[in-house]
Amino acid sequence: MTQGTIRLDNAGVVLNGTPVWQHVTGSFAAGSMTAIAGANGAGKSTLLRAILGEVPLAAGTITLGGLRARDFGYLPQARKIDRAFPISVTDMVLGGAWHLTGAFGQAGRVIRQRAADALARVNLSGQAGRMIDALSAGQFQRLLFARLLMTDARVIMLDEPFTALDAPTTRDLLELVCEWHAQGRTIIAVLHDMHQIRSCFPHVVLLCGGQATWGETARILTPATLRRAYGGTDAGWPDAQA
Incomplete structure (x- = not known):
């Protein structure tokens, strides 16, 4: 198998006794x-x-494909992150550099400059000293992307990264995702907006009824497969006609 390729072979998951998906076979090629x-x-x-x-x-x-835990950068759904934890914007970004500082290491001048640059890249320079619970939803999502910038991950995994964000924030963060892809990183993102998928993501995995339809976006996102996945008429599909 090619170095850096993530492959599933006849994979299945059962949660609380109920199959989630099964017999899933496919691969995410490096880059x-x-x-x-x-x-x-x-x-x-x-x-x-x-x-x-x-x-x-x-x-x-x-x-x-030879990837290690440190090669993955993961952004969970924002609503699953406890924003009540007392930590500043800068310290949260610095947490993305744990592979350089260790769990309890001190961040030196070079790493702190990287953190400042990451905040600038997502337009949060003016928020560096604030606590994370003072940020708006859009600012907090920008912060999570800045933290990912610190990881140098080869694989970026994003779970609903643009949900409930305004158009400018979505545009800026999607631009950053495209930059990561241009750098040769592997991008895997859970998305609901079909326009975003069609315009930016060459490949898609469409999950439906415990099975996965896997391949090129233009071939997979047809009216027939969308109707099967989301049910009903076209109106039931999330931004399907955008």
């Missing part, structure tokens, strides 16, 4: 950019967590 789509409850977030080893497989295998 590829893939969206994961599907209706609520289809197992999109579970797929990310299974790749990360946070959810055990009930069947099959996932191979990581």
Whole structure:
């Protein structure tokens, strides 16, 4: 298998006795950019967590092509992050450099400058000294992206990164994701907006009924597959006609 390629072979996950998806086979090539789509409850977030080893497989295998834990950068859904924890914007960004400082290491001048540059890249320079609970939803999501900038991860995994964000914030962060892809990083993102998927993500995994349809976006996101995945008429598809 090619170095850096993530492959699932006949993989399946069962949670609380209920199959989430099964017999899933496909691969994320090194440097590829893939969206994961599907209706609520289809197992999109579970797929990310299974790749990360946070959810055990009930069947099959996932191979990581030589990638290590430090090669992955993961952004969970923002609503699952406790913003009440008393930490400043700068300190949270510095947490993304744990691979350089260690869990309890001190950040030197070079790393602190990198953190400042990361905040500037996401337009948060003026928020560096604030506590994270004082940020708006859009500012907090920008902060999470700045933290990812510190990781130097080869694989970026994003779980609903643009949900409930305004258009300017979405545009800026999607531009950053495209920059990462241009740098040769592997991008895997759970998304709901079909326009974003069609315009920016060459590949897609569409989860439906415990199965995965995997391949080039233009070939997979057809009216027939969308109707099967989301049900009903075109109006039931999330931004399907955008």
